[in-house]
Amino acid sequence: IDGRLRILRIRQKQFLALHQALVAHREAFLQAIKEDDGYSDKEAKIIIASALIEVRNHYDALDFKTDLEKEYSLAKNKSNEDRRVPLGIAYIIADRFTTFYSVVSALSAALEAGACVVVELENTLRKTPALLKQVLTDALDKDAFGFVSSRAPAEYLAQCVVVDQTGTVDSLSAQRVLTSPLHRNVALVDRTGNVALAAKEIVASSMVFKGASRYAVDLVMVNEFVFDKLTAALNQELINATKTTGFSFAALQSGKGRSSTKTTDKNLLQAEIANGRAATVIGTPDGGIAQVVDRKSTLMNSKRSFPSIVVCKYTSLDDAIEVLNPGAEKPTPIAAFYLFTGPREAKYFSHSINSQVNYINHIPSQLTVGPTVALGYPTDLKWRYTRAMFEMPSPQVMPPPKPHMVSTVFQEADHIDQIAQRPLKPTGQPVAGAWGFFEQGIWLGALVYVLPLISL
Numbered sequence: 105i106d107g108r109l110r111i112l113r114i115r116q117k118q119f120l121a122l123h124q125a126l127v128a129h130r131e132a133f134l135q136a137i138k139e140d141d142g143y144s145d146k147e148a149k150i151i152i153a154s155a156l157i158e159v160r161n162h163y164d165a166l167d168f169k170t171d172l173e174k175e176y177s178l179a180k181n182k183s184n185e186d187r188r189v190p191l192g193i194a195y196i197i198a199d200r201f202t203t204f205y206s207v208v209s210a211l212s213a214a215l216e217a218g219a220c221v222v223v224e225l226e227n228t229l230r231k232t233p234a235l236l237k238q239v240l241t242d243a244l245d246k247d248a249f250g251f252v253s254s255r256a257p258a259e260y261l262a263q264c265v266v267v268d269q270t271g272t273v274d275s276l277s278a279q280r281v282l283t284s285p286l287h288r289n290v291a292l293v294d295r296t297g298n299v300a301l302a303a304k305e306i307v308a309s310s311m312v313f314k315g316a317s318r319y320a321v322d323l324v325m326v327n328e329f330v331f332d333k334l335t336a337a338l339n340q341e342l343i344n345a346t347k348t349t350g351f352s353f354a355a356l357q358s359g360k361g362r363s364s365t366k367t368t369d370k371n372l373l374q375a376e377i378a379n380g381r382a383a384t385v386i387g388t389p390d391g392g393i394a395q396v397v398d399r400k401s402t403l404m405n406s407k408r409s410f411p412s413i414v415v416c417k418y419t420s421l422d423d424a425i426e427v428l429n430p431g432a433e434k435p436t437p438i439a440a441f442y443l444f445t446g447p448r449e450a451k452y453f454s455h456s457i458n459s460q461v462n463y464i465n466h467i468p469s470q471l472t473v474g475p476t477v478a479l480g481y482p483t484d485l486k487w488r489y490t491r492a493m494f495e496m497p498s499p500q501v502m503p504p505p506k507p508h509m510v511s512t513v514f515q516e517a518d519h520i521d522q523i524a525q526r527p528l529k530p531t532g533q534p535v536a537g538a539w540g541f542f543e544q545g546i547w548l549g550a551l552v553y554v555l556p557l558i559s560l
Contacts, residue, residue, distance in 0.1 A: 161486055
């Protein structure tokens with residue numbers, strides 16, 4: 105029933121029931137995730153732990169005392185200018201990758217806001233979605249939470265906040281659409297950066313969850329002076345990772361890697377090599393390191409859906425900026441930009457290249473699970489979705505001590521007109537011709553060294 109979750113105590117009880125149910129069925133979810141996707145026991149544990157942590161974070165954000173105080177602000181003759189209300193219904197189109205986390209993270213944010221939730225999960229042979237339906241249906245209020253196996257009618261979606269975790273819904277009429285687009289992620293390794301660290305993070309990002317992470321590195325831009333050093337380090341990290349995890353890029357070629365990988369995508373690299381736009385540096389197109397030879401290659405702007413790490417040389421800071429900045433020929437923006445550089449270079453690159461988020465000298469582990477952050481919203485490692493995404497402002501404002509009443513505005517027109525014409529405050533910048541720091545230094549030096557000579 106739309107509106108019942110506006111009562112904070114009901115939301116708290118739903119959170120407690122949700123967390124208890126997920127923990128109680130933890131072993132079943134572990135087994136289902138491993139069977140569905142072939143993930144290791146540790147990878148499955150990370151997926152479940154990440155989801156449970158988000159449930160805790162959203163639950164802890166609820167404050168009964170503060171909420172009650174704000175609710176009765178008007179009764180106490182006080183404004184509640186920060187008041188927000190839920191948008192009603194959250195409709196979640198779940199991502200196939202780490203479905204457990206994807207559903208729970210969005211559901212938790214919507215529950216914190218007080219919105220009812222409908223989750224779209226197709227009927228498949230996969231065990232995780234079926235188990236989610238069973239456990240959540242039994243644990244949560246059936247009048248506030250539900251599942252559907254096919255797309256709801258357009259007139260229903262028009263009333264919802266639609267969470268499109270797949271990034272594939274083209275046009276949709278809704279109160280709000282939270283889209284997680286599959287944009288490319290770029291790592292940049294400069295000559296001022298730690299090459300060994302960069303190789304370790306890039307390989308880990310590319311291999312965790314069998315290469316399926318939505319924030320895995322798709323393209324590596326590397327300064328030409330450290331190209332050989334980086335490719336050697338990447339190769340060593342690939343060897344080390346294979347020995348440690350038992351997983352190699354060959355698993356991607358066998359179809360056990362990225363859930364979005366298609367046969368045509370796997371042939372993309374081979375086609376680019378055949379056309380002379382790319383070349384194999386180490387290994388083979390079935391698994392290794394490939395270099396972009398022609399920057400017009402589709403590899404420069406594509407999601408990596410083939411079993412290789414793609415690298416491209418750049419000659420200078422400005423050269424890299426020109427290549428990476430989206431334009432008419434490069435319409436797809438960068439989702440995550442991983443910069444392995446010195447501090448000054450990191451500042452220059454992050455200010456000059458458009459991306460959703462910049463990470464300096466690391467790739468956060470929190471990003472390895474779940475969908476990408478909704479387009480147009482800040483990336484917060486504490487949670488993938490925020491309460492505010494499912495709310496709209498609805499402030500309650502009492503008159504201030506000196507209110508500007510509409511009934512008296514024309515009586516004060518002359519006074520308002522005079523105030524409006526006051527000059528703006530100075531910028532603080534020295535006027536042209538004024539002595540600056542360097543000019544003062546030059547004259548001081550002249551006085552110190554020239555005057556003794558004159559006295560002689």
